[in-house]
Amino acid sequence: MKGKTHIIGGVASSLAVAHFTYADPVLLIGAGIAGSLLPDICHGGSKIGKTFPVISKLINFVFGHRSFTHSLLFIVLVAFLVDYFIPNDALKLGLITGMISHYILDMATKSGIQLFFPISFKVRFPVTTRTGSFTENIIFSLLCLVSLYFGFQVLGVYIFNFINDFNMGELMAKPVYFIS
Numbered sequence: 001m002k003g004k005t006h007i008i009g010g011v012a013s014s015l016a017v018a019h020f021t022y023a024d025p026v027l028l029i030g031a032g033i034a035g036s037l038l039p040d041i042c043h044g045g046s047k048i049g050k051t052f053p054v055i056s057k058l059i060n061f062v063f064g065h066r067s068f069t070h071s072l073l074f075i076v077l078v079a080f081l082v083d084y085f086i087p088n089d090a091l092k093l094g095l096i097t098g099m100i101s102h103y104i105l106d107m108a109t110k111s112g113i114q115l116f117f118p119i120s121f122k123v124r125f126p127v128t129t130r131t132g133s134f135t136e137n138i139i140f141s142l143l144c145l146v147s148l149y150f151g152f153q154v155l156g157v158y159i160f161n162f163i164n165d166f167n168m169g170e171l172m173a174k175p176v177y178f179i180s
């Protein structure tokens with residue numbers, strides 16, 4: 001899958017998670033986008049591979065493409081590192097969500113992923129598509145629609161609360177009565 005499909009996959013999935021949880025949506029979506037790009041660090045031509053060429057070359061040399069960084073083991077490692085260095089639930093949830101969305105999208109391609117690395121068994125869906133194909137464009141469009149749907153739900157509430165927090169929304173907010 002192309003980078004833009006992974007990004008919109010990360011946006012759609014993290015917005016959906018934000019809709020059903022109380023995690024901070026902006027942090028969650030930001031982390032979701034980062035998580036959706038992170039697995040392709042093993043591939044020098046990817047967006048993240050170009051950003052961190054040395055790390056990318058090293059990981060590609062040691063593990064190859066779509067193996068360790070496309071595995072459950074990698075998700076556990078990232079979750080552990082986040083817990084250790086930047087303990088924040090929204091950040092962790094977003095990263096994991098984005099990574100899972102990346103795995104699912106890559107499982108829809110013929111080469112699949114080594115989900116259970118170090119076991120080299122490749123996991124993919126029974127029906128697959130090619131990167132840059134017409135089907136990928138359809139998937140991209142559908143994910144845009146999902147993002148729009150959850151985007152309105154999540155960010156609408158977020159902006160409403162934000163305005164209320166700064167006491168600028170007296171007209172919009174329902175009155176709150178205090179009993180003394």
Ligand SMILES: [Zn+2]
Pocket residue numbers: 039040066070102106
């Ligand atoms: Zn990938």
